Amino acid sequence: MPEGSIGTPIKRREDHRFLTGAGRYVGDFDRPGRTYASMVRSPVGHAKIPNVDTSKAEAEPCVVKSLKGADWAADEVGALSGGWPVIAKNEMPATSHKVWPALQQSNG
Amino acid sequence: MATTTVSMTVNGKQVSAEAENRTLLVQYLRESLGMTGTHVGCDTSQCGACTVHIDGLPIKSCTILARQVDGKDVTTIEGLADGDTLHPMQEAFRENHALQCGFCTPGMVMSAIGIVERNKDSLDEKTVREELEGNFCRCTGYHNIVKAILAAHQDMAA
Numbered sequence: 670m671p672e673g674s675i676g677t678p679i680k681r682r683e684d685h686r687f688l689t690g691a692g693r694y695v696g697d698f699d700r701p702g703r704t705y706a707s708m709v710r711s712p713v714g715h716a717k718i719p720n721v722d723t724s725k726a727e728a729e730p731c732v733v734k735s736l737k738g739a740d741w742a743a744d745e746v747g748a749l750s751g752g753w754p755v756i757a758k759n760e761m762p763a764t765s766h767k768v769w770p771a772l773q774q775s776n777g
Numbered sequence: 778m779a780t781t782t783v784s785m786t787v788n789g790k791q792v793s794a795e796a797e798n799r800t801l802l803v804q805y806l807r808e809s810l811g812m813t814g815t816h817v818g819c820d821t822s823q824c825g826a827c828t829v830h831i832d833g834l835p836i837k838s839c840t841i842l843a844r845q846v847d848g849k850d851v852t853t854i855e856g857l858a859d860g861d862t863l864h865p866m867q868e869a870f871r872e873n874h875a876l877q878c879g880f881c882t883p884g885m886v887m888s889a890i891g892i893v894e895r896n897k898d899s900l901d902e903k904t905v906r907e908e909l910e911g912n913f914c915r916c917t918g919y920h921n922i923v924k925a926i927l928a929a930h931q932d933m934a935a
Binding site: 678680681683684685686687688689690691692693694696697698 | 807812813814815816817853854855857858863867870871874876878879880882883886
């Protein structure tokens with residue numbers, strides 16, 4: 670490391686592609702079997718969740734699978750830092766917390 | 778599903794593609810034309826990552842149907858640089874470290890050019906911050922982006 674380099678800004682090599690629209694993000698390319706996750710978020714701040722009816726969504730031909738809080742718990746996905754569930758199960762911990770994601774074949 | 782042939786000029790090139798009538802301009806650019814420099818950050822018209830210029834005006838390309846843009850002149854992030862020479866706004870972002878992951882950058886740059894164009898004679902920090910309201914960055918915060926826009930304003934006026 671050259672002398673005096675600590676604390677000195679250096680030009681980033683990756684900036685050129687990001688600035689010209691040539692970055693490659695996950696959404697920019699296709700892979701066989703790719704699915705999109707569509708997150709359903711809570712419309713209220715805090716609430717009990719007696720049930721989430723996903724039957725209508727699951728009846729859509731493009732929907733591959735829907736996952737509820739119980740599925741995530743059963744798969745032992747674990748929790749976010751602080752112990753918050755990734756997907757709310759019995760109780761909605763905060764506004765806009767995710768209730769369930771549905772995986773679909775296209776993002777249309 | 779009803780489709781229409783949609784034609785426009787994108788970055789100086791005449792393009793044409795068959796698209797469903799409900800196709801948004803951003804989908805047309807990314808999916809029909811394969812130009813993925815324009816990003817979809819939120820799907821709700823809040824984040825501004827999809828901002829492009831239509832006949833010179835910055836527009837969120839997720840708020841307009843492709844067929845509404847038929848016959849118009851579109852500029853995207855891919856069309857700003859002149860070969861290896863970056864547009865002054867792109868250069869100012871690079872110089873001022875105004876990006877980190879780069880996801881919001883295309884929309885930021887396109888909106889920023891609009892800010893400078895609208896405020897050619899004088900531009901201050903407060904105006905930049907106010908007019909950048911429609912573009913979200915989730916990495917760096919806005920400080921260096923604001924710095925870059927003010928620097929580019931000087932360069933573009935020169």
